Amino acid sequence: MSRQTSRIADPKKVNSELFNLTYGSLVSQLVKDYENPEDVNKNLDRMGYNIGIRIIEDFLARTNFPRCGDMRDAADKIQQAFKMYLGLNPSIGNWSGASDEFSLTFETTPFAEFVELPDSCSNLKYANILPGVIRGACEMVQIEVQSWIQQDTLKGDNVTEIRVRFIKKLEDAMPAGED
């Protein structure tokens, strides 16, 4: 019925804009609901965890990668997942001496293209859903990690850096009655 095929400018970008706008509205709503930005941070992390435990299944189904041998392997897979699902290209680096801790470094904070933090929210970690996703996904493949936002361009840092630290391997819990 329309005279041109689509009136929409660049339909391909719609998905990421839709996600970013939804995420932004969500964070705004949480900031309104919880007076303390720390509570917002915790809730974003918790949401991320719930999403992480689901997205890992999709990731494993799509990629069929074998188990990770070590954290360098895991880091590589996490980097690939960012590219696949979000079209983001963090770099991996800042390895600890024991190779059990590393950084994912982004040029700018994910999802925050049109975002500015007001002064009242200086403690807010805008993209805090991401450390949660990493933590949840790793837990489902039996790796316990801690993850947090170390640097944030929304706060004036040069880059946005998410740190991931290996804590321990999780033993599979055997169902009762099996050896």
Add this chain to the structure above:
Amino acid sequence: MSSSGSLALPPSIEELPLELLHGELVCSGILLSYEEGDGDSSELLSKLEFIGFSTGYRLIERLLRDSPRFKDELDTIKFICKDFWVAVYKKQIDNLRTNHQGTYVLQDNSFKFLSKLSATKQYLEHGPKFLSYTCGIIRGALANLGIASVVIAEISTMPSCRFHITIPRAG
């Protein structure tokens, strides 16, 4: 398993993040300011709707940056049913009805956010939660196009649903 004839496609990889985020918003209780009990879900529904509203409001602006204006209200609604719905949900609205007096009914036979729920009566009561965000997106998009509206949704059979847009007449 869907009991309707429509095929509910699994989400593509680009749609998955939003679908998971939306699922969390609906199911996790994160938007509720008290422990989830038998309390009414109107707080959740209105917050979901508002998140959708501000998303739709901003999104339509970005989508239509260089486009000419719509020639009338029906043209605008048709845009929502076709181009906008395709952009957001990768399919068109299956059926549009109107009384030409400000009421429009948009039917989607396999609505994305419902396709994960089993198509039985068991989950019917939870259906509205999955539609609030989308009602808000429609209302927000229309609002930024200068049209004030009321948008509600109804489900008769999963995964198909209808969005009712009411545009009050001036005067």
